[in-house]
Amino acid sequence: MNLPWLNEITEQLRQDAMIGRLAHAYIVSGPSGTGKTLFCQHFAKTLLCMDKSETNSPCGSCASCSTFENSSNPDLLNICPADAGKSINIDQIRAVNEFYSYKPHYGTHKITLIHPATSMNTNSANALLKILEEPPEGALIMLIASSAGHLLPTIRSRCLNLRIPQPNWDIISAWLSDKLSISLSSLNNHATTLYGGPLEMLESINLDNGATSLFDGLLADLMSLSNGKCNAIEIAKNYNGAGIERFLDALELVISTTLLAIFQQSPSNLKLSKASSEKIVYLSGKYSEVKLFELGDLIKTSRELLLRSQGVRAQDIIDEIFISFMVRE
Numbered sequence: 398m399n400l401p402w403l404n405e406i407t408e409q410l411r412q413d414a415m416i417g418r419l420a421h422a423y424i425v426s427g428p429s430g431t432g433k434t435l436f437c438q439h440f441a442k443t444l445l446c447m448d449k450s451e452t453n454s455p456c457g458s459c460a461s462c463s464t465f466e467n468s469s470n471p472d473l474l475n476i477c478p479a480d481a482g483k484s485i486n487i488d489q490i491r492a493v494n495e496f497y498s499y500k501p502h503y504g505t506h507k508i509t510l511i512h513p514a515t516s517m518n519t520n521s522a523n524a525l526l527k528i529l530e531e532p533p534e535g536a537l538i539m540l541i542a543s544s545a546g547h548l549l550p551t552i553r554s555r556c557l558n559l560r561i562p563q564p565n566w567d568i569i570s571a572w573l574s575d576k577l578s579i580s581l582s583s584l585n586n587h588a589t590t591l592y593g594g595p596l597e598m599l600e601s602i603n604l605d606n607g608a609t610s611l612f613d614g615l616l617a618d619l620m621s622l623s624n625g626k627c628n629a630i631e632i633a634k635n636y637n638g639a640g641i642e643r644f645l646d647a648l649e650l651v652i653s654t655t656l657l658a659i660f661q662q663s664p665s666n667l668k669l670s671k672a673s674s675e676k677i678v679y680l681s682g683k684y685s686e687v688k689l690f691e692l693g694d695l696i697k698t699s700r701e702l703l704l705r706s707q708g709v710r711a712q713d714i715i716d717e718i719f720i721s722f723m724v725r726e
């Protein structure tokens with residue numbers, strides 16, 4: 398697993414495991430595309446391996462590794478939504494107690510991975526909370542989430558949070574250029590904006606199908622809105638409420654990048670295309686920093702609202718956000 402930005406937390410967990418000081422529960426959080434799930438799976442496979450090498454990587458051939466590879470390792474419990482878009486239900490969480498009622502089959506540990514942990518509904522989150530309050534002997538539970546803040550405070554307080562930071566462009570571009578065998582300059586001149594975690598950028602370069610990315614599309618729409626060529630509700634229709642998390646992430650990035658441009662700085666966590674770079678400069682002349690901070694706050698409140706209120710319509714939130722972006726002169 399050659400993902401250099403994960404080295405630090407890998408080493409941290411390796412040392413905790415070595416001296417027998419692993420916590421009962423961890424939250425592994427970080428932006429999408431940074432490799433949270435890959436990290437947890439690699440860690441689990443290594444911890445369960447019966448023949449770890451000195452470099453602390455799984456051997457790939459013992460009984461534990463072989464069953465791990467075909468998803469039948471009895472010491473690993475993988476909990477994720479049964480279907481995309483569904484929640485993790487209470488029965489899936491209740492299976493955790495049953496899982497820990499038996500001793501490890503191969504080695505000394507048993508691991509539960511819950512991903513994404515934000516897919517738990519209220520009942521399953523409360524059931525997990527009970528388990529975390531009195532963890533079964535030998536329990537090692539890893540919750541994977543884009544942000545620990547998206548989980549109940551009572552769950553958060555019973556887990557150790559391991560945060561994977563978004564690496565900066567220097568680290569990402571070196572990794573991408575190695576991975577894709579292309580030069581740094583061709584990466585820097587990529588036709589579309591590269592944003593999100595490194596794995597997401599890799600995917601969008603591999604997928605390169607000429608389609609406009611969400612980030613570049615948003616910038617173009619905000620340009621039309623700010624120069625009065627389009628109205629807010631019309632533009633809001635382009636964004637389906639179903640992908641609201643991604644929409645809010647991209648918009649937040651547009652706001653922070655525009656703020657940086659006001660202070661004549663460049664973002665370190667993404668690579669703007671030439672066209673989008675010009676649009677950012679334009680927007681930085683249209684919106685004041687105060688306005689941009691207000692818009693950033695609106696996104697935060699929108700996230701809270703989505704998290705806490707049942708029945709709030711994502712499309713209403715999107716409408717309201719675009720209306721707030723309208724420039725009144």
Ligand SMILES: [Zn+2]
Nearest residue numbers: 446456459462
């Ligand atoms: Zn092994």
